[in-house]
Structure formats: C-alpha cells, structure tokens
Amino acid sequence: MTLGWWLHGLVRVLLALALAYYGVAKLVLGQFGVADMGDALVAQGEMSPMGMLWRLVAFSPLFQVLAGLAEAGAALALMWRRSVAFGALLAAADMALVLVLNLGYDVPVKTIALVLLVMSLVVLGPWMPRVARSLLGHGAIPAGPEPALIPGRPFRKVTDVAGPLAGIALLALVAWGVSALYPARSTDATPPAGVWVVAQDTAEPAAQLSEDTRWQKAAFGEVAYDGTARAQVRRADGTLLDGTYERTGGSTVELALREQRDPGQTFAEHAASEQLTWTLTVQEHADGSLRLHGEGIDLVLSPDEDGRVLYDRGFSWGLRPDDPFNR
Template sequence: MSTDGPASEPPTAELRDPIEKLDAQRRTRRQNILVTLAWMLHWVLRMGLAAMLLVYGWSKVVLMQMGLPDHGDALTQFGEMSPMGLLWRFMAYSPVVQCLAGVAEVLAAALLLFRRTVWLGALLAVADMAVVFLLNMAYDVPVKQLAGVLGVVGIIILLPFLPRLLRFVAGRATGPALLPTPIPWPRLARFTRWLGAIVAVVAVAGSGAVLVWSAQGISRVDGPLPGVYRVVEDAREPAAQLAEDDRWQQVAFGQWDYHDGRGRVGIRYANGDFQGGTYRLDGDTVTLSLDRIREGSQPLGRNDYVAGFDLTWEERPDGRIALTGDRVDIVIESDTEARYLFDRDFSWAPRPPINR
C-alpha cells in the first residue's frame, strides 16, 4: 500500500472566485494609490512651474526685468556689449515686445492653476520655455539650465493629456475630459476644488499687484539734463598722446529714475575709454558715482564704484549746458547722431527704410 497522502485537489469554482476578486481588489487599490501619488507629484510640479512663470512673467509685463531704453546707455558701442547685454537692450527697446512676452508667461501660469485648463497651460509653458531656452543659449544668458528644466517640467505636466491631444489633432474622438485628481476623497475634493480656484485667482492677481507696486518707483528724471551730449568746449589742454587724453568726449544722462533718485550715466573719453555709473540731481548740482573703467569682460560688483563727485551744471540760452567741477570744465550740446535710436519715430506711412 502506498504511504503517500491523498492527492491535493484543485480549488473549486466557489473558492476560486472570491480569491480572484480579492486579488483584483488589491491590484486596484495599489493602482489607485500609485495614480493618486502620481497626480500629487503632478500638482507639485505644476504649482512650482506656475510660480516661476508668474515671477518672470509679471516682471516683464511691468518692464522690470529688461528695463527701459535709457539715454544713459547710448554711448555703449555695439562691439562693447556682451551677448546678454545685447539681448537685454533689444528687449528693453520695445516695451510692447517685452510686455507681450510676459503676458504669454503669466497666461501659461494662470492656465496651469485651474484643473480644466492644465493641458493648455502646460502646452503654452513648453512653447514659452522653448523660446526662452533658445534665447538663453544664443545670447549666453547664465540661466540656461533653469529655462531647460522648466521646459522639461512643462513636458512632464503635459504627458497625461498628450494622448487625448494627439487624438484631437488627428480628428478622432477624444472622449471625456481628463481632470487631475490629486485628492481622491470626494468630500475633501469638493472643498478644495473651489478653494484651489480662489487661491489661483489670488496668486495671479496678488503677484501682479506686488510687481506693479514695485514698478511705481520708476519715473522720469525732471529737468533738461537727461540726454546724450558731445563736448564742444573744454578748458583743459589735450594730452601729448591720445592714449593718455582723459578729457570727456561724450556724456549721456539717462532719463529714468530707478527708485532711489538715481539715473544712469555714461562717459566716453577722448582716449576711447568708456565709464558708466549713476547720477543724482539736486538743484544745480549733479552727483556722479562711476564704475571703474571697463577692462574686457571684468565683471563689476557692488564695491567697484569710484567715490562720487559733484559737478555744477547750468543751461545756457543757446541750449548748451556747462559742467564744472573737479577736473571738469566743459560745455556740452545735444548729440543727435548718438541719440538717433531714441529719436527715430514710428510711422504707418510708407517711407524709405533706414538700416544703419
């Protein structure tokens, strides 16, 4: 006789069905947990991207990031500019272009904050960051990596909606809208749905209000001094060698006062050197705080300012301005050639192109 026990029999259908149902429930529960965690990460990414876009976007809208075209910058020659400086001046010259670039970023951020428009916000954010990344690469702007990372984040946020978007482009039925569900609990989701919308509106409007308020400190400098000038009279004798001649040849006083009562100033010397800095007007006195004379790509820091000195200025009946002070006794007049970029007007009417 065999000593083996009775052969094991396969479970009956009645026993197999509850086990399969239990396994299916466990798999579904794990899937739901993973999906919820994925949507939570998705929410974190889109909130972070929206925050970055709001900061950079509003700073362009209120013309703070690139600034405004300024007479104090008129004497910087094309070859002296850094690639980033060229891009900044290009954007600053046209406030409309700078503002519209900011509007595109703010709009992308606003769309990212609402569940039903996340896909559109991500799509616009990817387009925005692609352009920014290209400009940063082409003009050697230091935040290349940041623009690239923000673009990749936009792509990650867009991924869940990409199949539906491709079906739409192909003209196929897209099915019901896909809504992000970082909160799987219905009661809490009903509350946070409205709270999220309110927070989104406050975030967009509040960040804009803060930067608009910050931009209120930018104003025009009063008086006739702002402008671009060439020296027509100089009481000092020229140096024996041109390379040693440190008399002023041109000077430019900026027309924009940035918060602290100072405008930009630029000085071109007879020997070709250029020196920038800031100036402050106080009655008939102008106080200059100048950077060190530039040497190649040597960066300027906060401690690189030469001690300020005062000049007395006086407007003459013929429109010229006399400047007197330490080692300066000159008469200057408006230099129409050096400020042509600022004086060129806009016209809808056809006229001969001027490409100079």
C-alpha cells in the same frame, strides 16, 4: 493614481510660481528695464551677448508686456483643472523661446529655462495623446483626464473651487512681492538728460591721445530709479565710464562713474574698483548747449542728434520718406 496627481499638482504649482515671478517681472518692466539715453555711448563691440539681448528687449516695452502676459497667463491657467493643458502648452512655448534666447545670447540661466521647459512637458504629459491627436487630425479626440487630488465626488466639488482660489491668491501674493522688488521709476527729460558731444573744454590736452582723459561725449538718462539715472562718459582716449547720476536740487548733479566691466571680472570685483565722482553745476544756454562745471570740470556740451536717433525716432504705422531706415 491619487499619489500621481499629487506629484503632478506639486510640479504644476512650482511651475506656476516660477512663471508668475518672471511674468510679473516683465509686466512691471523690471527684469529688463527700459531703454534710456544714459546707455547711448556703449558700442556694439563692447557689449556682451547678454548685454545685447537685455538692450534689445528693454527697447520694446510691447515685447516685454506680451512676454509677461504669456508667462503670467500660463501661470493662471495652471491653477484651474479645466485649463491645465492649455497652461502647460503655453508654458512650454514660453520656456522654449526663453531657452533659445538663453542659448543664443549666452545668458547664464540656461539650466533654469531647461528645467522649466521639462516641467511644462511633465504637466502636459497626461494630455499629450489628446493634444497629439488634435494636431495630427487622425481619429476622434479622446476625453481628457480629470485630475483628482482627493477621491470622492463631494471632496472634488470643494477642491474644484477652493483649489483655483488658493492658487490665484498665491499667484497674487507672488505678483505683489515681485513688483515690490523693483525701485520706483520716474522720468525727467530736462537737462542734463540727453546725449552730448563736448564742444569746449578748458582742460589742456595730453601729449598723447592714449593718455588724454578729457571728456569727448556724455550721455545722461531721463529714466530714474529711486532718483538715480544712468550716465556714461566717453573719454578722448576711448575709455568708457559707466555709472549713474542724481539730481541733488536746483541745477546740481552728482555723478558716479567707473570704467566699464572687463571680461572675466566678477561683479564684486567691478563694484570694488575705483569710482570717480563729481558734483557738477548744470547751466542751460539759449542755443541748446549745456555748461557743466565743478571739481576740475568746465565743459560746454552740444546736443548730439546722431547719438539719440534710437530714442527719438519712435513708431510709425505708415511709411516715412527715409524708410527703410536701417543703419
């Protein structure tokens, strides 16, 4: 049985490492990011199913942290002999939910979620009769098995202490590595951050609306990663430009946008597509409007209050006069 427990222990460790990776990625709000106004112009019909899921989860840091705690907590529980069954049960619940989400929103890592779910059930296997008896409520609950990697009581005393400590140290190393993967996040809510509609444009309109490349709306994020924040522009012809902007000092920003990725277009093909760049000067007016000018662009932007309801509404425990506000 010792060989069986070694194989069982190997599956336990691999499962714990995977759970720690995904758990910490959620705890640091790295896997899904955070919802930001720089993504405000994309329409529901333009989203992919995966994109909809990512935006849904990104909007709720609470959901991300709770999911991260569940996964990281399962990883920690798997490291200690007395809590293996609980950790495997929690991991199975975690991975079942992840698999359902991956299937429902067509996330391409369905197989990984399925494998982790199966691994959770394999780890739980030796305790399944005990779990089943406790859930069904028939008869006495039998004593649980005692994993023994090394036979002999003196050795077990050592492994009972050294094993969990080594496992926790390994998980801590994984957590440190995962948190270092993601760039530093900062927030700057000063203009041009916000959602804007073009009120004035010095450019002449095209003869046909389908050929009109003037800006209609613009959205600039307030959450930056290593100094770069999300930005989008909706043109008069309906085209959505998506990319980033960077504050380069004073009142100047550098904008880099591409047309949004098309279905069937690979990530590499989209990255190689034409990128439009502007260096623009931002001037804030007393009435709250904004002037953007430079490199063929000269616009006056007005705040689009309807375009930022999702980001401004916030949370309220009590009922508000307009509740339920479901639009």
